[in-house]
Amino acid sequence: MNRSVLILGASSDIARAIARKFGSEGWSLLLAGRDVELLSRDAADFRLRYKVDVEAFGFDAVAFESHARFWDSLPGKPEGVICVFGYLGGQKVSERNWDEAKKAIDTNFTGAVSILNIAANDFEERKSGFIIGISSVAGDRGRMSNYIYGSAKAGFTAYLSGLRARLSKSEVKVMTVKPGFVATRMTEGMSTPALLTATPQQVAADVMRAYKRGKPVVYTRWFWKYIMLIIVHIPERVFRKLKL
Numbered sequence: 252m253n254r255s256v257l258i259l260g261a262s263s264d265i266a267r268a269i270a271r272k273f274g275s276e277g278w279s280l281l282l283a284g285r286d287v288e289l290l291s292r293d294a295a296d297f298r299l300r301y302k303v304d305v306e307a308f309g310f311d312a313v314a315f316e317s318h319a320r321f322w323d324s325l326p327g328k329p330e331g332v333i334c335v336f337g338y339l340g341g342q343k344v345s346e347r348n349w350d351e352a353k354k355a356i357d358t359n360f361t362g363a364v365s366i367l368n369i370a371a372n373d374f375e376e377r378k379s380g381f382i383i384g385i386s387s388v389a390g391d392r393g394r395m396s397n398y399i400y401g402s403a404k405a406g407f408t409a410y411l412s413g414l415r416a417r418l419s420k421s422e423v424k425v426m427t428v429k430p431g432f433v434a435t436r437m438t439e440g441m442s443t444p445a446l447l448t449a450t451p452q453q454v455a456a457d458v459m460r461a462y463k464r465g466k467p468v469v470y471t472r473w474f475w476k477y478i479m480l481i482i483v484h485i486p487e488r489v490f491r492k493l494k495l
């Protein structure tokens with residue numbers, strides 16, 4: 252059986268590692284993102300490497316009005332969708348510049364809701380399919396250092412949770428992925444603790460393992476589940492003083 256997966260935000264470092272993982276296991280790949288040139292190069296590479304069908308498509312997460320057309324234009328609907336795009340932005344800038352705050356909210360939340368609503372309705376009608384959303388541990392509790400991004404991810408996490416409950420009746424699986432620190436273009440130049448920082452390849456392996464096990468929510472690396480358990484239980488008065 253030829254299984255295919257659509258990867259949204261496919262030029263991201265995490266997405267490219269996920270694409271390799273799925274490609275290496277025989278999945279056909281639909282790569283969608285803004286940088287179609289890079290995606291076309293990846294498509295040619297993956298086709299040769301994994302002997303699977305790979306196509307590249309233009310997709311902009313914040314061009315909401317184009318999403319229905321984008322979905323309709325896909326040649327054959329994929330069995331699953333992996334939503335990876337995201338924008339970290341700058342917390343300090345976002346506090347004073349609405350355009351920057353809006354970009355983080357639109358990319359991490361509104362854009363994801365816009366395209367996944369369309370995919371979800373299609374999967375629900377077909378009574379099959381899966382959706383994997385890459386959210387973040389930043390959505391588990393708002394921290395002063397990145398709460399604009401974090402709150403958009405919190406919205407995305409809540410959206411995926413509700414969608415999972417709704418689609419469970421239709422045999423459609425929805426999985427939430429919560430990465431901690433990952434060494435990618437997004438975190439370039441940031442000093443993240445080496446022991447707590449995953450590679451995109453580790454994240455991709457965790458995503459595949461959790462997908463196969465049918466998990467609803469997965470932290471990657473696994474220890475973030477316990478770190479976040481502590482973080483969310485710190486009393487508010489103490490949390491305020493931590494300057495996290």
Ligand SMILES: NC(=O)c1ccc[n+]([C@@H]2O[C@H](COP(=O)([O-])OP(=O)(O)OC[C@H]3O[C@@H](n4cnc5c(N)ncnc54)[C@H](OP(=O)(O)O)[C@@H]3O)[C@@H](O)[C@H]2O)c1
Pocket residue numbers: 259260261262263264265266284285286310311312313314335336337338339358385386387388429430431432433434435436437438
């Ligand atoms: N790295 C981390 O520590 C970390 C931790 C937790 C969660 N995450 C999440 O993991 C996901 C992947 O991030 P990454 O670490 O792999 O970083 P990345 O390489 O910077 O990837 C971000 C991706 O989002 C895409 N994107 C941004 N705005 C878009 C738009 N309007 N339309 C379509 N695509 C858009 C970018 O596309 P372009 O190439 O066109 O710019 C890029 O492919 C993100 O959702 C991120 O929030 C990352």
